[in-house]
Amino acid sequence: MFSNIYNRLKISKVVVVGDLYVGKTSLIHRFCKDNFDRDYKATIGVDFEIERFEISGIPYNLQIWDTAGQEKFKCIASAYYRGAEVIITVFDLADIQTLDHTKQWLEDALRENEPDSSFIFLVGTKKDLVSDAVCERTELDAIRFANEMQAEYWSVSAKTGENVKEFFSRVAALAFEQSMIKELEKTAGRMAQIGTGSLIKLEDNMMEIPEGNTQVSLSCC
Numbered sequence: 001m002f003s004n005i006y007n008r009l010k011i012s013k014v015v016v017v018g019d020l021y022v023g024k025t026s027l028i029h030r031f032c033k034d035n036f037d038r039d040y041k042a043t044i045g046v047d048f049e050i051e052r053f054e055i056s057g058i059p060y061n062l063q064i065w066d067t068a069g070q071e072k073f074k075c076i077a078s079a080y081y082r083g084a085e086v087i088i089t090v091f092d093l094a095d096i097q098t099l100d101h102t103k104q105w106l107e108d109a110l111r112e113n114e115p116d117s118s119f120i121f122l123v124g125t126k127k128d129l130v131s132d133a134v135c136e137r138t139e140l141d142a143i144r145f146a147n148e149m150q151a152e153y154w155s156v157s158a159k160t161g162e163n164v165k166e167f168f169s170r171v172a173a174l175a176f177e178q179s180m181i182k183e184l185e186k187t188a189g190r191m192a193q194i195g196t197g198s199l200i201k202l203e204d205n206m207m208e209i210p211e212g213n214t215q216v217s218l219s220c221c
């Protein structure tokens with residue numbers, strides 16, 4: 001049942017933004033490739049990875065856009081902000097200034113998207129570099145920022161892998177649920193347009209309207 005809807009859920013766009021050197025690429029690589037590189041190689045413009053999931057047996061992809069934090073690449077990177085179902089704003093737990101800049105990064109990303117169309121996350125990276133006491137202190141500020149940004153807060157370490165899988169699983173679950181809701185809304189809209197008042201029965205790949213024996217495929221747009 002609903003298999004045609006599921007086929008169309010397919011993919012959600014995730015955009016990762018934040019200052020240079022905060023660990024955006026490392027976070028993505030830890031998740032998608034399960035590796036960590038100590039050496040810094042600045043991202044030039046943008047890069048992307050696709051990660052495949054299965055949620056309740058349904059294949060689902062995240063297209064994760066890794067953007068450059070360096071000012072000189074900002075205008076290239078910002079061209080890729082549009083259509084983001086998820087915006088991940090990253091800062092470095094060991095460099096508090098980078099937290100201050102997250103609001104500007106988010107504002108720039110939101111400007112390219114429809115209001116209220118994206119889930120927002122605030123992620124503190126390099127958890128392994130700070131003591132528990134420093135981490136707790138910084139997190140108090142981070143949680144305040146997250147509330148103001150209407151974001152969900154996470155702290156992670158790409159080096160140790162702490163929280164990385166859990167974080168992206170959460171991203172995937174929310175994005176998946178959102179695309180499911182959008183598809184069901186579209187389908188409901190189409191059913192309303194049919195407007196025959198007939199009893200509409202949902203079957204595999206199609207809706208069947210028993211009265212006129214008319215079958216409506218859900219795959220049309």
Ligand SMILES: Nc1nc2c(ncn2[C@@H]2O[C@H](COP(=O)(O)OP(=O)(O)OP(=O)(O)O)[C@@H](O)[C@H]2O)c(=O)[nH]1
Pocket residue numbers: 018019020021022023024025026027037038039040041042043044067068069070125126127128129156157158159160
């Ligand atoms: N100890 C530690 N180092 C990290 C962690 N994440 C990233 N780093 C290091 O921080 C440096 C910068 O990481 P990147 O992932 O390249 O940073 P970026 O945000 O992608 O930088 P730009 O591409 O220039 O915007 C690299 O030397 C990484 O090895 C972490 O969780 N722990």
Ligand SMILES: [Mg+2]
Pocket residue numbers: 024025026041042043066067068069
């Ligand atoms: Mg990078």
